[in-house]
Amino acid sequence: MSTQQIFIGRPAGEISLAIEQAVQRLWTPERGPTLGEIAAALVALGVAFTGVRNTVANMKRYERLVKVGERKVPGRNRPAAEYGLPQSISHTAANEAAFGLSQALQLWG
Numbered sequence: 001m002s003t004q005q006i007f008i009g010r011p012a013g014e015i016s017l018a019i020e021q022a023v024q025r026l027w028t029p030e031r032g033p034t035l036g037e038i039a040a041a042l043v044a045l046g047v048a049f050t051g052v053r054n055t056v057a058n059m060k061r062y063e064r065l066v067k068v069g070e071r072k073v074p075g076r077n078r079p080a081a082e083y084g085l086p087q088s089i090s091h092t093a094a095n096e097a098a099f100g101l102s103q104a105l106q107l108w109g
C-alpha cells in the first residue's frame with residue numbers, strides 16, 4: 001500500500017456535511033442552534049429527525065460538533081443544548097481577546 005492510499009478516517013457522509021452547513025448557517029455569536037433547529041432546517045432536504053439525532057451524537061463524540069451552551073426552549077423541562085463548530089468557538093474567542101486588548105491599549109495610552 002503506497003502512502004497515497006492511507007486514510008486517516010472515513011470521509012464525511014451527506015447527512016454530516018448537511019449538518020455542518022446548517023450549524024454554520026444558523027450559528028450566531030449570541031446563540032447556537034439546538035438539535036430541533038438543525039433538524040427543522042434539514043427536513044426540507046428529506047433527512048429524518050432520527051438520522052439527524054444519531055449523526056449529531058456521533059459528530060459530538062468525534063468532536064466535529066461541540067456544545068456551546070444551553071437555553072430554555074418551549075416544550076422541554078430541561079434546557080436544550082446549543083451546538084457549534086469547533087472553529088467558530090476559537091475564532092470568536094480570538095476576536096474577543098484581540099478586541100479587548102486593542103481597547104485596553106487605546107485606554108492606556
